[in-house]
Amino acid sequence: MPQIENDRKKSGMPKSIPYIIANEIAERFSFYGLRSIMVTYMAVAFFNPHNIASLTTEADAKANEMSHLFVTLAYFMPLVGAIMADWFFGKYRVILFVSIVYTIGHFILSVAGPSYPVFALGLIVIACCAGGIKSNVSANLGDQFNKSNENLLSKAYGWFYMAINTGGTLAPIFIPVLKDRYGPEVAFGVPGILMALATIIFFIGRKKYKKVPPAGVKKENFVTITFYALVKLFSRKAGQKVWDAVGEKYSPKSIDAVQAVYRILAIFAFTVVFWALWDQNLSEWVLQATRLDLTLWGDFQILPEQVNAINPFLVVALIPVFSYLVFPFLEKRGLTVSPLRKIGAGLLIIGLAFVVIALLQEKVDIGQKPSVWWQILAYVLLAASEVLVSVTCLEYAYTHAPKSMKSTMSAMYLLGISAGNLVVGLINGNIVNKGFFSQFTGAKYYWMFLVILAVTFVLFLIISKRLPEKSYVGVDEEEALAKSV
Known part of the structure; x- marks a missing residue:
């Protein structure tokens, strides 16, 4: 008692x-x-x-x-x-x-x-x-x-x-x-x-606080096993597979965990372009807003930097809409709402958001001052794409990674955001230095990213169908490993 x-x-x-x-x-x-x-x-x-x-x-x-x-x-x-x-x-x-x-x-x-x-x-x-x-x-x-x-x-x-x-x-x-x-x-x-x-x-x-002490450097981690696999790629025995060679030093459980990371990274690679587009709402879109009519109704106007405040609000509002209305509606009509389909739909919808922004920029380029409501429409589409891609990727990483690699996958997910911003940063740096991308200014800048997204979307449709999947939900790592043998 x-x-x-x-x-x-x-x-x-x-x-x-x-x-x-x-x-x-x-x-x-x-x-x-x-x-x-x-x-x-x-x-x-x-x-x-x-x-x-x-x-x-x-x-x-x-x-x-x-x-x-x-x-x-x-x-x-x-x-x-x-x-x-x-x-x-x-x-x-x-x-x-x-x-x-x-x-x-x-x-x-x-x-x-x-x-x-x-x-x-x-x-x-x-x-x-x-x-x-x-x-x-x-x-x-x-x-x-x-x-x-x-x-x-x-x-x-x-x-x-x-x-x-x-x-x-x-x-x-x-x-x-x-x-x-x-x-x-x-x-x-x-x-x-x-x-x-x-x-x-x-x-x-x-x-x-409950303070969990540091665990020290782990010998069998993603980086060390990956590095060892690269070494074995060039030094393994004749006819020997790379992962078999790695298995001479590391356990099957740790190798399976690293392979799970690479399977997920094959999907996350496509999110680099998604984040390259998404993060422009806090930079390029803000600058565009300075050239719009910022009147919401009557005489009430907002500042250009305030427009993106609507995005987190929309995300919170749309999560239950998709979870309790959209996804069940599609499932009832026989359309399976898989994680990969959600990600594909998210890539498509962020493309629609950029179509709105590109058309809006065309008006700005010819000296017009269109309403900020058009940009707000783009934010609605942007938030929908974020729910479909960001939330789904976190779910996909959790369900398709073993327990020992879940933290690694969280870091890899954030690295995708980092890589997407690096791409946009380098393109803008090239524009500053009068390089190849300097021809893509104004509306052409947004149309260029839409072309990049279109190529990415086609590759996603081709490659996602060929990716092997292994779920770790409801089973321990030993059981999941046994199923794959």
């Missing part, structure tokens, strides 16, 4: 959760607040301060390049942050340290003034820290639960997801207003103040 009472006492929500949620809201607020204004700010403050019309295209390209390289680094660093936490320092120490440095990064932005090198330094600091938090906070939340209260885990992650979208929605609404009324120093500084407050709150809760 005392043991039962003990379990009941433990069955409530962990007291550490509010501290973790508060940290996440502030971090997402600061990240998306920064992204909502950084492109328009850089384009004017650093690359075209005298508003010379002939420099507009180059200034926009420079600002876009910096924005996408910032996101490239921010979504590459989760891999580094995860390694630091899992192998060396533990999640709590990494989160606390990067939260402190994150605050310093915002301070650097707020005092940068006309100095582009100082501003760029602040962006680098924030990108590194955002990555360190992103890879560890959600896992740290899961660490707070045990068998006695695991039934509350989904509710906690629901709060966590709402925290992300709360920060992502509120920031683009309020930060542009601060920039417009009080200047960039305040706009870049306020998120830093909130981040400092969140860091203090996170630190106050230190005695309430």
Whole structure:
């Protein structure tokens, strides 16, 4: 009986959760607040301060390049942050340290003034820290639960997801207003103040956290096995298969786990182009909004940086629409809604969003000032594509990766976002340097990405049908391995 009472006492929500949620809201607020204004700010403050019309295209390209390289680094660093936490320092120490440095990064932005090198330094600091938090906070939340209260885990992650979208929605609404009324120093500084407050709150809760100690460097990990497989590709015995050669050193279980990663990466490779298009809503689309009629109704107007605040709201609203209406409707009519079909549909719908943006840009190019409602339509399509691709990819990675590789797949998923932004950043850099892509400006820029997407979509249709699938849901890794032998 005392043991039962003990379990009941433990069955409530962990007291550490509010501290973790508060940290996440502030971090997402600061990240998306920064992204909502950084492109328009850089384009004017650093690359075209005298508003010379002939420099507009180059200034926009420079600002876009910096924005996408910032996101490239921010979504590459989760891999580094995860390694630091899992192998060396533990999640709590990494989160606390990067939260402190994150605050310093915002301070650097707020005092940068006309100095582009100082501003760029602040962006680098924030990108590194955002990555360190992103890879560890959600896992740290899961660490707070045990068998006695695991039934509350989904509710906690629901709060966590709402925290992300709360920060992502509120920031683009309020930060542009601060920039417009009080200047960039305040706009870049306020998120830093909130981040400092969140860091203090996170630190106050230190005695309430369940802290999982670092596990040290794992010998049989994805990187070491992959490297060994590459070595064996050129040094194996005559007639011997590569994975058979690798099996002489590593266990069948670890080899199967690495092979699972590569099967999933074959799908994730197509999301690179998706994210290359998606992330333009926080850069190229914001610059486009500066040339639109921003009147919503009557005399009420919004700032160009505020338009993308609708995206996280739409995502939250559309998830239940797809889950409880669209997917069941299709299933009842005999159409199987598989993960690969969802991803394919998402690629198609983001293409429709870019058709709207390209047509809108054609109007802008000839001097017209079309309504922002057309861009809002594109955001609706963008949100639908995000639900179909992003949510599905996370599900696909979970169901098709063994337990030992689930964290690796989360990092690989984020690397796809990083790679997509790197592609766009390099294209914009080429435009700045008068290279091959400099011919694709204005509406041609968006039509170019639509051609890239169309080629990707055709390849996806061809290759996805030939990819082997293995689900690890409901079976342990040994059982899944036995089924594949």
